[in-house]
Amino acid sequence: MAHQATVADGGDNYLNHSKGLMSWLTTLDHKRIGLMYLASVLLFFLVGGIFALLIRLELYKSGTQIIDANTYNRFFTYHGAIMVFLVIIPSIPAALGNFILPIILGAKDVAFPRLNLASYYIFMVGAIFAVAALFLRGADTGWTFYTPYSIRTNTTVILVLTGAFIAGFSSILTGLNFIVTIHKLRAPGLSWSRLPLFCWALYATSIIQVLATPVLAITLLLLMMERIVGIGIFDPKLGGDPILFQHFFWFYSHPAVYIMILPAMGVISEIIPVFSRKPMFGYKAIAYSSFGIALIAFIVWGHHMFVSGQAELANFVFSLLTMFVAVPTGVKVFSWIGTMYKGSMHYYAPMLYVFGFLELFTIGGLTGVFLATLAIDVHLTQTYFVVAHFHYVMVGGTLMSLMAGLHYWFPKMFGKMYSERSAQISFWLILIGFNVTFLPQFVLGAQGMPRRYWDYLPEFTTLNRISTVGSWFIGLGFLYAAVYFYQALRSGKKASANPWNALTLEWQTSSPPPHDNFIETPVVTSWPYEYLPENIYMQGNS
Amino acid sequence: MSNGETALQHHHAHHFASADDEFEASKQGMWIFLVTEVLMFGGLFVAYGILRGLYPEMVHEAHKLLAVKMGAINTVVLISSSITMALAVSSTQKGQRSRAIMYLVTTILLASCFLVVKYFEYSAKFHHGLLPGAHFTNGELKDSKSPLFFSLYFMMTGLHMIHVLLGMGVIGWILRRTIRREFGPNFYTPVELVGFYWHFVDLVWIYLFPLLYLVG
């Protein structure tokens, strides 16, 4: 790969380009904005994680342990809302995407840097609204805000709705920015057929953000008006239809699931060929299947509503359409396996997280097929089976690849190496902890333990206890990760420009990158996945 | 069309190769923004379609209480403002600054005219108790679902009205910049994009008018 880029060493980089808090808060540099997103997302992850641990602690035994039923309702609402809207949705696109996308395209910045900074602040304002509600009466509707309960409950639903409404605009603007960036700011020679798969994934994600999020905005607006004015469109008392709200909500929120998973798949696609030292197998298939997933995302939302009382026809059609999701997803998984097949594998932390992703996401995906089957879903919906399923998909999918991406790009972001040994220990803690937490929940769900309650029948005690113990391991794993990342930042070994010997553009500039990403605009002359088996040199085995 | 010729000294941002690229990127950004607008209004149109499909008689009965004449006047007003906006853009492109200022001012005046008509229309509705949902007090309409029609009427026209207000704001902003001689044949991106936005506001009304006033 003959990129015409010069590596600047020891000189100017984006971290020392200007100094002081204000130089960060008013920065237009996509890399700094990306890091600000990352810091915020990790902070919210901590908050959401604490709620998760408290929920599991309450469920350690049947009966009241530490919190009463109403507090429990508020806690799981907060856990869900924070993790979905403030962690998982912005994590990869807004944090990693912001940092990596322009560099991997060979651009100096995103298309609209001011808009980019504005999205960050809009996101924070939304988050502050949502978190402010925490200190008032909270919300107890779950993250889905189903009517008519969300109209009647006397908790501070409006504040949370406003938060989600505002944060939604941030998501829209980021998507808009990325689409234009990918269209207009690719380096010379970086044709569509040479575009790295992470960009393809972000492109498909952005399309979903732009098409689906406005519907969420109008839905939340209608719900606010429902509470303030009583317009009655979703209120059965005034002649409206509460199920219509569910259609509106899931028209956004199902595609939102793919806003969470598509960028994750992009990260995985970047890492696998690097650590398998083999050309990407099925490059086009992976690129196009991202669009397949994005399209299908918009036509399957009704599977969240099989037991809502929607028409039989809708149940049938949505069940059928949902099965199609397995096709593009399968295409991706098989292409990844095809890439690894007979490759010279290197099991460094990013790659371990990729395996974690493959394990968890496959379990999550397959149990999803059960739930897509109408007849089975009627029994399993509203049980812990669903809880386990979506945690396998969301945590197993998004969080695993966020960790994979963080470990992969950490040397690029900060110019430092973390301790590989610690990273591996933390990975095993998280992976084992996760499975111990959520595998029992499949069994609990199949046995009929309903979700969302703060208490359960005594016969479910053993499995719940195992699950709670598992959650402690997850917590420990992430805590440990925080520790070694902090150590790496303070006193880690200096990372070279390209420690993984990767071919994509972001590795062809110094670590950390200079303010304008490249000293000279790079020119791309080949496909970025031409890895050769003998081409092995990594910082770790020197 | 290289940026060197720019009489008004517009410097494109450093991450674009040329002013042309910057213009194309901004325009595409605007189109994507309009896509999000279509889907945001789209939610209300879907709700309208569902309501109409479920209760055609109710919608038919309720729509007769809307003032077709006022709606028609507002349609004409809004189309006129779209014409003046288009003329403002082409005047700026041709460097006819004073004409552009005149057209922009006319556009703002027409928009205010739209709001005045809307004000009279809304007050008549309030007066007759034709209010959304829970506040509906009109006795003329027998169908118990009638309040829902007015909920949608106010949501749709209200959201549109907010867009008109925002539009007046941004037209005012480019008017100010035009007066300060910031635009000319070599740089007119904001004028054209605000034009797009204003035409879109017109476009939404083109659908709202027949759906609510004419064929309920």
Added chain:
Amino acid sequence: MESHSEKQKHHHHHILPVRTTLLIGGTLMFLTFVTVWIAGVDLGRLNFVVAMAVATTKAALVALFFMNLYYDRKENGVIFGTSFVFLAIFFVLTSMDLFFRGKVVVDPKLMEAPQAGSKLKKPWISTPELVAKGKELFSVQCVSCHGVEGQGNGPAAAALNPPPRNFHTDQGWKNGRKVSMIFKTLKEGLPPSAMASYASLPPDDRWALTHYVIALGPTPAPTDTPDDFKRAGVDTTQESGGSEAVVATVPVDFALERVEVAANDAEKSAHLYDPSQAQWVSRGVPQSRGAQIYAESCVQCHNTKAQGGIKILRGTVIVPALTAQSEGMRSQEAFNRWVIQGIPGNLMPGFGQYSSSDLRDLYRTIQTMNAGR
């Protein structure tokens, strides 16, 4: 190549001629006029189609010329067009639910409460059969308060304020002593007095009770006007007197059957717990006074172990277990008040006939029964 890029450049920066602008504007005005005019003509369903066709033409003109899409690169047109495709998906899939719900849920018949009427013909006219049936029912339903003779001196009467009606005089009837009004009283009760609603009895039974109660008093009773019947909810134009919503409750017949079964069981059980001897004794052996009273007055509802085993539903009342936590078991005073006064509006009647030493014994008996559990 040169000319192509020249042309493209021209396309991106197309300046809409004033003439075209005015032409398009004029067309838009004309179409607005057309659509208003056609809406006034009744074309049935076609009205909608025409209006949408005109609106779409107008929208297309605005997008293509005012918004430059006609001269622009294809990319932006595709982007804008996509939004309508996804909007269509949104509408079509949502309507697959909303327009195909079927009738099951909205069938109004399912939402109505079941109705039942009298099986008799003109039940407001007294017959000897009705009076006889009424007497039978009276002894089950009413005697605890109104007394066996209906003089308002039943065992529970002593503690009731206002006292139960004496049916032998025509003084002081709150609703009046007409057939319609007594029927009304039985249906609605006389809140807030202890007279409960007997709407759970089928209308036939209430008619029978009505005629029996009238037969107890001086004859002739005052006669009803059509207005009275209307107030009582009786439709005299129908043979059955019209129908009324059935109260959702366990049928009284069934409940009374259970009382009977339980009482027989108690009778048959050979042993009773004797607190004075602190053991179970056979029925033949002399018992403490408390145990006797319990067997006499309490066991029918509260069962042999004070567990409230028989659950009789009237409205929401369930006969409770007599545990140490029960309100009436907190102290001797509370217990006395409970037993003597009963719980007005509830199935628990008052028992005024026992002395305070009887009550002390009974209290202790129940306490030991609790302890024995």
